[in-house]
Amino acid sequence: MKHPLAFAAAAAALATLPFWAGDQYQLHLAALIGAYWILIAGLNLVVGFSGQLSVGHVGLLAIGAYGFAIVAGTHGVDPWIALAASGALGALCGFLLGLPSLRLPGFYFAMATLAFALIVTELVLALDGLTGGGLGLSVPTFPEPFDTPAGNYWLILAVASLVTLLTWNVARLMWGRGLICVRDSVVTAQAVGIPVLHAKLAAFVFSGLTAGLGGALFAVIQSYITPDTFLFELGMFFFVCIIIGGRGSILGPFLGTVVLTALPELSAPLAKLGNFFYGLLLLLVVLLLPEGIGRLFQIAMERLRPRRIESMPIAPHPQRLTDAIKAGQR
Amino acid sequence: MLSALIAGLATGALYAAAALVYNVMFSTSKVLSVTAGHTAMLGGVFGAWFMQVLGLPVPLALIGSVVVGGAFGLLTDIVAIRRVLARSDEHLWLLSTLALATMVQQAIALWWGTEPRPFPRVIPQDFGAGLLDQKYWLPVIVAIGLAIGLEVFYRRTLYGKLFVAMSEDIFAARARGIPTDRIRMLSYVMAGAMGGLAGFAAGQLTFAYFALGLTLTLNGFIALAVGGLGSNVGALVGGAALGILSSIATYYVGGEFQQTISVGLLMVVLLLKPEGLFGTRNVRPV
Numbered sequence: 001m002k003h004p005l006a007f008a009a010a011a012a013a014l015a016t017l018p019f020w021a022g023d024q025y026q027l028h029l030a031a032l033i034g035a036y037w038i039l040i041a042g043l044n045l046v047v048g049f050s051g052q053l054s055v056g057h058v059g060l061l062a063i064g065a066y067g068f069a070i071v072a073g074t075h076g077v078d079p080w081i082a083l084a085a086s087g088a089l090g091a092l093c094g095f096l097l098g099l100p101s102l103r104l105p106g107f108y109f110a111m112a113t114l115a116f117a118l119i120v121t122e123l124v125l126a127l128d129g130l131t132g133g134g135l136g137l138s139v140p141t142f143p144e145p146f147d148t149p150a151g152n153y154w155l156i157l158a159v160a161s162l163v164t165l166l167t168w169n170v171a172r173l174m175w176g177r178g179l180i181c182v183r184d185s186v187v188t189a190q191a192v193g194i195p196v197l198h199a200k201l202a203a204f205v206f207s208g209l210t211a212g213l214g215g216a217l218f219a220v221i222q223s224y225i226t227p228d229t230f231l232f233e234l235g236m237f238f239f240v241c242i243i244i245g246g247r248g249s250i251l252g253p254f255l256g257t258v259v260l261t262a263l264p265e266l267s268a269p270l271a272k273l274g275n276f277f278y279g280l281l282l283l284l285v286v287l288l289l290p291e292g293i294g295r296l297f298q299i300a301m302e303r304l305r306p307r308r309i310e311s312m313p314i315a316p317h318p319q320r321l322t323d324a325i326k327a328g329q330r
Numbered sequence: 331m332l333s334a335l336i337a338g339l340a341t342g343a344l345y346a347a348a349a350l351v352y353n354v355m356f357s358t359s360k361v362l363s364v365t366a367g368h369t370a371m372l373g374g375v376f377g378a379w380f381m382q383v384l385g386l387p388v389p390l391a392l393i394g395s396v397v398v399g400g401a402f403g404l405l406t407d408i409v410a411i412r413r414v415l416a417r418s419d420e421h422l423w424l425l426s427t428l429a430l431a432t433m434v435q436q437a438i439a440l441w442w443g444t445e446p447r448p449f450p451r452v453i454p455q456d457f458g459a460g461l462l463d464q465k466y467w468l469p470v471i472v473a474i475g476l477a478i479g480l481e482v483f484y485r486r487t488l489y490g491k492l493f494v495a496m497s498e499d500i501f502a503a504r505a506r507g508i509p510t511d512r513i514r515m516l517s518y519v520m521a522g523a524m525g526g527l528a529g530f531a532a533g534q535l536t537f538a539y540f541a542l543g544l545t546l547t548l549n550g551f552i553a554l555a556v557g558g559l560g561s562n563v564g565a566l567v568g569g570a571a572l573g574i575l576s577s578i579a580t581y582y583v584g585g586e587f588q589q590t591i592s593v594g595l596l597m598v599v600l601l602l603k604p605e606g607l608f609g610t611r612n613v614r615p616v
Contacts, residue, residue: 053424100597106421107362108600111551115593118548126586232544236432243425276440279432286425287413 014157018150027149028221033261034156035218040238040257041160041167041250042210045203047239048247049176051183052200053106056113058235059120060097060208064090064215065225069137070130079142086216087209094208095201102200117232124227136226139219156217163210168250170206179203180248233275240282246292256293333461334581335574340466340535342573343473344370347528348550349557349565350476354521355403356560357497358514359415364427365406367546368434369399369525370532371539374449375442377530378538381450388452392530399526400519406430407518412511431543438540449533465534472531473569476524477562493517497560552596558609567607571595 021027039061046052064086072082101112124131131137141147146155170176178199181189189196219225241260245252260278264271289295351366373395380391410426455464484490492513495503504510529542536542553572557564572592579591599606 051421053421055428100601104600107424108555110424111548111555112593112596114544115548115552115589115596119590119593122586122589126584233432236428273440274436276433276436279429279436283409283426283429283433286422286429287409290417290422 015154017157018153024149027153029262029265031149031153031156031221032218033258034153034160035214035221036238036241036261037214037254037257038156038160038163038217039207039211039214040241040253041163042207042214043238044242044250044253045167045170045176045179046200046207047242048245048249048253049171049179049183050200050203051179051247052102052204053110053239054113054204054207055110055235055239056115056117056232057207057211057238058230058232059113059117060090060093060211061215061218061234062120062124062227062230063093064212065139065219065222065230066124066131066137066215067212068216068219069139069225072140073137079140083213083216087212090212090215091205091209094205094211098201098204098208102197102204113235114232117230117235121227121230121232124230131227134227136224136229138224139222141220141223152220156221159213159217163213164250164254166206170203171250175199175202183247233278236275237278240278244281244285244293246294249292249294252292252294331581334577336461336466338574338577339570340469340532340573341577342553342570343469344528344532344536344546344569345549345553345572346473346566346569347469347476347524347532348546349554349569350473350480350562351521351525351528352550352554353560353562353565354480354493354517354524355406357493358500358510358517359411360497360500361411361415361423361427362551363406363410364424364431364547365402365410365434365543366521366525367548367550368431368543369402369522370529370546371438371543372402372434373399373526373529374533374536374542375438375529375538375540376526377533378447378449379442382447392452392527395526395530396523397526399529400523402434403518403520403522403525404515406522407515411514411518431547435540435543442538442540444540446537446539449536449538452531452534465532469528469532469535472528473566476528477566480562489513489516549592552592555596555606556599558606560610561606561608564606564608 017030018027021030039057043054043057046054067086067089068079068082071077071085072079077085097113097116101109101116104112125133128134142152142155145151170179178189178194181192181194182196182199186196189199222229237260241256242253244260245254245256260281264274264277270277285292348367348370351369352362355361355363355366376398377391377395380386380394381388386394406427410430411423414422414426451464452468453464457463482490484494492503492508495506495508496510496513500510529536549572550569553568554565555568556571557566557568572595575595576588576592580588583591
């Protein structure tokens with residue numbers, strides 16, 4: 001916490017957003033960003049910290065969303081229990097996916113997660129007795145006072161803050177260092193005694209949990225889900241948010257999520273280009289700024305306000321030297 | 331049952347062709363490019379466009395598709411590979427090729443539309459030919475021809491030997507005076523052209539469809555991983571096995587679980603024999 005004032009101002013602004021947001025649509029957008037961020041915060045530990053390029057988290061999002069819709073909607077269970085259940089379901093699926101695939105080298109892992117996303121879409125269509133197939137499912141809302149758009153936003157804000165706090169704790173303590181070490185050099189990580197698979201798997205299961213929670217909240221925002229909601233391109237989008245924000249940071253991916261979600265919604269030409277725009281952004285960032293946009297801010301700040309480098313030259317002092325020598329001879 | 335086998339073999343041949351595209355790009359750059367399947371998609375879409383919209387004769391359309399594929403290969407090298415390989419971070423190429431693949435797929439979706447469109451007849455043939463229809467044997471012939479051609483190219487020609495040398499040890503190759511950048515560019519153009527040809531040949535099977543690229547990228551990779559990375563025979567065997575397995579599974583279980591079964595095959599092979607059926611084990615982390 002280098003800037004407690006800025007942090008408090010941002011927190012206050014987020015908490016009071018329903019009062020100053022221009023219209024319902026902007027509030028909806030803010031809630032959507034929150035739901036995405038819940039997933040991306042967990043994914044950030046996998047992609048940004050431990051360096052595992054998972055492009056298939058949209059599959060886990062779909063599992064969370066359908067889990068919530070089936071448990072709370074079809075079976076009429078209390079939505080809070082359903083929320084917890086979809087988080088647990090996401091974590092379980094993350095475990096089952098991560099256990100074999102995290103042993104694979106980079107590209108193989110990315111392909112395994114890609115395949116997972118496609119399989120989930122396929123199964124959602126195939127098991128139409130459970131998921132409604134191509135027709136989709138309607139999703140119940142939370143009970144009062146969370147059934148209004150503003151209440152829903154506050155609920156999402158609370159969950160997102162909690163998840164952010166958890167990831168921040170992981171990132172700044174020993175776990176985060178270990179994950180970064182796994183990202184930068186597996187051999188070094190093994191040599192200094194980091195349990196590589198265990199660390200990666202723990203991060204991945206946590207990301208599955210947040211994806212399940214994010215999926216449930218996302219489903220509530222959408223209020224009706226079909227397989228078309230969870231296209232592979234959405235998984236690309238999550239991934240791009242993190243890469244653009246910068247790996248190994250939390251603020252960077254958050255800003256990436258906000259900007260990338262809001263930009264196409266606020267400008268129509270970009271929305272038409274859609275995923276082409278995300279691909280272009282990803283390419284530009286990888287080629288020009290592999291450290292992410294956050295690095296650009298750092299460079300700009302250095303230019304504006306260069307760090308003061310303390311230099312304390314010590315002037316020679318012959319008199320003290322001769323005194324000391326004489327004292328030594330005596 | 332026989333029809334399922336033959337259809338599976340044809341699809342498998344297309345997967346094998348995508349795996350060969352991966353192999354050619356991998357040999358000179360050690361990069362598994364996500365754009366491998368998209369070259370074939372471009373071949374199919376542009377083939378249909380040349381013939382149906384522009385009304386070109388078949389040979390011209392074929393050459394056009396191959397040229398488009400080759401141009402895309404060149405673009406992949408220039409945009410997504412060249413600058414990234416100079417950096418030491420090994421997974422940047424996954425991001426850059428993924429970005430390029432997404433851009434191409436979306437560009438085609440915006441320009442061509444998201445519905446699959448039919449691909450015209452390549453060789454005059456009656457539609458009643460049943461299982462002897464050209465849409466089944468064209469991809470098989472092209473995939474086998476590409477594999478044989480590659481083997482001859484690697485063994486008999488100087489450029490092929492340069493490819494092999496670069497895949498063995500790129501630093502040693504450069505020390506012997508091989509212009510590695512130019513050879514890599516050539517390999518990407520070649521891979522793109524091969525993909526364009528395969529996509530053109532399989533056009534009647536897959537239709538001209540923008541989302542084919544991602545499916546082929548995944549299934550071609552599965553074929554490659556099952557057969558063994560870097561092996562052309564492995565690519566053919568892996569592709570055929572994958573195609574036949576998924577079509578038999580479709581025949582017995584229904585089409586809904588196709589993806590699940592093919593990924594199941596991949597996982598089983600990777601767990602039992604991580605280097606693939608025909609691959610060589612190369613483990614040296616330090």
